[in-house]
Amino acid sequence: MPPTTPVHPWDVTPEEAIAIQQQVRQQIRIEPMPHPAETIAGADISFNKFESTVYAGIVVLRLSDLAVIEEVGVVSETDFPYVPGLLSFREIPSLLKAWEKLTTIPDVVMFDGHGTAHPRRIGIASHAGLWLNRPTFGCGKSVLVGRYHDPAPERGDWSPMMHKGEVVGAALRTKNNVNPVYVSPGHLIDLETAIQLTLQCDGGYRIPEPTRRAHLLVNAIRRGEHPVS
DNA sequence: GCGACAG
DNA sequence: ATCTTGTCGC
Numbered sequence: 390m391p392p393t394t395p396v397h398p399w400d401v402t403p404e405e406a407i408a409i410q411q412q413v414r415q416q417i418r419i420e421p422m423p424h425p426a427e428t429i430a431g432a433d434i435s436f437n438k439f440e441s442t443v444y445a446g447i448v449v450l451r452l453s454d455l456a457v458i459e460e461v462g463v464v465s466e467t468d469f470p471y472v473p474g475l476l477s478f479r480e481i482p483s484l485l486k487a488w489e490k491l492t493t494i495p496d497v498v499m500f501d502g503h504g505t506a507h508p509r510r511i512g513i514a515s516h517a518g519l520w521l522n523r524p525t526f527g528c529g530k531s532v533l534v535g536r537y538h539d540p541a542p543e544r545g546d547w548s549p550m551m552h553k554g555e556v557v558g559a560a561l562r563t564k565n566n567v568n569p570v571y572v573s574p575g576h577l578i579d580l581e582t583a584i585q586l587t588l589q590c591d592g593g594y595r596i597p598e599p600t601r602r603a604h605l606l607v608n609a610i611r612r613g614e615h616p617v618s
Numbered sequence: 619g620c621g622a623c624a625g
Numbered sequence: 626a627t628c629t630t631g632t633c634g635c
Contacts, residue, residue: 434625438627471626473623480625502624512624533624566635571624 395519399482400468406478407509413519414511419574422497422524422582427452429586430495431599432487432517434480435607436467443467444617445483446606448599449495452589455598461490462610462617473533474508477516485520490618496524497578497586499599503527504575504583506535506550506558518576525575526583527558528597532571542566545588559584567595 395413429452434445446462465483469475480502503512504527514527535550537560547561550571558573561584572583590597596604609615 434626436625436626471625473625476624500624507624527624529624531624534622 394522399478401478403472403475406469406475410475410509410511410516413516414509416519417505417511417515417576419505419579420577422578424496426496426524426586428458428493428495428497429590429599430491430498431501431597431601431603432484432498433501433600433603433607434483435604435611437611441466441468443480443483444607444611445480445487446603446610447484447487447491447498448602448606449491449493450590450599450602452586455590455592457602459491459493460602460606461487462606462615463487463490464610464617476502477511477513480513481517481520484517488521494523498523498525498575499586499590499597500525500527500575501529501600501604503529503533503558503571504573506533506552506571506573508534508552510557512573512575514573514575516575524577526578526586527571527573527575528583528587528600529571529573530596535571540569544591547572547584556580561587563587563591563597564593564595570595570597
């Protein structure tokens with residue numbers, strides 16, 4: 390287990406979760422990636438409303454052509470409810486189980502949610518980055534915190550998301566005349582690189598391929614259309 | 619006090 | 626997040 394791996398329980402109350410976030414947020418490092426990435430993974434979970442069973446999955450893609458290198462999934466249970474700001478406590482435990490099944494370790498991981506664009510600067514992407522001790526960033530479909538001016542309608546344009554005087558992320562246009570996605574660094578990466586990687590994962594859809602593929606995978610697992618070895 | 623609020 | 630068909634617009 391890497392020395393930077395934060396050891397704390399996941400089976401906690403929302404109040405304790407916030408205290409844990411305050412404690413480990415100091416370990417998050419927003420800085421350029423050590424080496425250019427060749428592979429990227431998308432992570433996501435799915436579930437049936439009102440049920441505690443969650444279907445988690447991770448898809449690893451080769452950045453050069455976005456080909457799928459590997460995909461893993463697990464069926465797990467969660468007690469932690471969805472609480473804005475505490476998403477990591479509901480999703481990370483299951484994602485860590487999926488991560489252990491990977492035989493390929495991706496250079497960077499994209500999460501469906503935020504990194505620093507979080508009230509305490511420790512969204513799911515940042516928190517997971519600490520546990521994985523790997524570059525991570527978030528690419529969400531809506532805003533949790535932060536204000537921004539609409540970026541131009543052309544793919545590639547973006548504008549900074551501001552929160553309490555800080556640039557916490559970017560509203561990025563991944564497709565012409567379509568709502569932007571919200572990118573923010575998680576850990577061991579910077580905003581510029583996260584934006585560049587998101588654009589590099591273009592599959593012609595608003596949602597970048599890693600997250601889109603992970604979403605398709607976990608939904609297939611949930612519907613019993615995909616085996617979970 | 620009121621409204622906002624990732625997935 | 627999930628439940629769901631057609632439909633409006635680029």
